[in-house]
Each structure stands twice: as structure tokens, then as C-alpha cells.
Amino acid sequence: MSFEDDRRAVEILLVEDSPSDALLTREAFGMTSIQNRLHLAMDGVEAMAFLRKQGVYNTSPTPDLILLDLNLPRKGGHEVLSEIKGDSGLCSIPVVVLTTSQRRADVSRAYELHANCYVVKPVDFLAFVDVIRSIQTFWFTVALIPELGK
Template identity: 40%
Template structure:
């Protein structure tokens, strides 16, 4: 399949490893780039400072509660910027609170996924996300603004 780049914004090492393992086992050619918080995510996506040579990503998987900036704050910045306005951003969080879900969707998240508590569920949800995303890319011929 076509190589694409995914930015994972996650501050918990165990979740980073699980996402990387799920992507590796999904059978898609995706490069996973990892940053630890919302400030780093914005720098990466804007290719600023130490991220100046980073690739353009086609999908962001964003933890809802990272240090320095939460998902809603990151989404607000991304949606206000013409270069990242249509970038697919899926919030991937342990919070199932309706206020959190609605807040992220109102700020422009492409989707909101509650992290499963079990390994098979975690793997399955990442596989499903990647397959949906690949179908959207195949249909549009480029990154899709919404999954």
C-alpha cells in the first residue's frame, strides 16, 4: 500500500508501544511519528524548530489529555490554520465522558475513540481506524478531511 505518515500525540509510553504494535500488525504501510504533548504536535505539524524537516502527515491520533495543551486546545489551533484546517485528527482517549467527546467534536475532531481497556480491543480499534482511513484515502486520492 501507499506509504503514509501518522502523527501520534501521546504521553504514555505503554499506549505509544501499543499503537506502534497495532500499526505494524495492520498490514498497512504507515510511518508512525510520536510527540509527547500538544505543543510538540503543533510544532511538528507546522514543521517548526527541531521539526523543520519532518514529513507532512496525513492523519493525527491525538490523546485528549496531554501535557501543556489538551486535545481541544490543539484542535482549536489546527482548525484556525489554513494549512491544517482539513487535516484528519482523531482523538484517542481513555475518557468516555460525553462532555469530553462533544468538546473535541465541536472543536473539529474528525472522530473520537475511547481507548479499549483490553489488548485485543485496543489492537482491533487501531486496525479498524487504519482500514477506514485507507479506504477514505483510496476514494479521494488524497487525505480525507473526515473519516
């Protein structure tokens, strides 16, 4: 489904434990042309509760896209990715690993666990905004994604 002509905001779940990185991501998404609602989970446990609509997240929307950091407390990004892709109700949600790690082992493991893509966060803010724009453009104007929970 393309969101170009769809007037609803796209739902994005950002799984990120760094408050400063979360703020930068929110600012970067605010500078893009596609209307979005960015939800934040600060660790892997919170992310899975959000996705499974547990506890305080019982009315959370099903995200159209997940941006997943790998270095998370309580439950790491690879474990979260494994749970998402192993759950028949969640596995169709595109997951973009967005992390600082450039380790080949992290990249390989993410793809083994069926990440949809792996992106290293640029340090420079304007470069980061460009990356976020590219992610948003690709996933919401170029790629067709399933309608989940709508």
C-alpha cells in the same frame, strides 16, 4: 485519495504522552496491513511544532492522519484540536481523538472543535489492535482524504 494502490507509507502523527500507550499503538500499527510511518509527539506543544515544521521538526512530513489524546501536558488535546482546525494549512488533516475519556463533555467539545471522530481506547490489547485496524482501514481504504504537502 485511497492508499490501497499507493505504495508510499502513510504518515501518522500520534499525539500521546503515555510511553506505554505509545508503544501499544506502535505495536498495533505494526500488526496492520497498510504500510505506515508512525511519528510521536509527547505533548501538545511538540505536536504543534511537528505540524508547523518548527525547530527540530523543520523536515517533518505532513501527516495523512492525526491520532490525538486529550489528556496532554503543556497544551491539552482540545487546545491542539482547536489550533489544528483553525489553521488553514492544517485543518484538512483528519484528526481522530483516541483517548481514555468517556466524558460526554469531552466528546461534545471535541466534535464542536471539528474532530473527525472520537474513539475511546479499549483496555484489552487485542481489542485495541482491532480499533487501530478499523481506524486504518476506514481512513486509508474507505474514506478519501486530501493529498497534503505531497
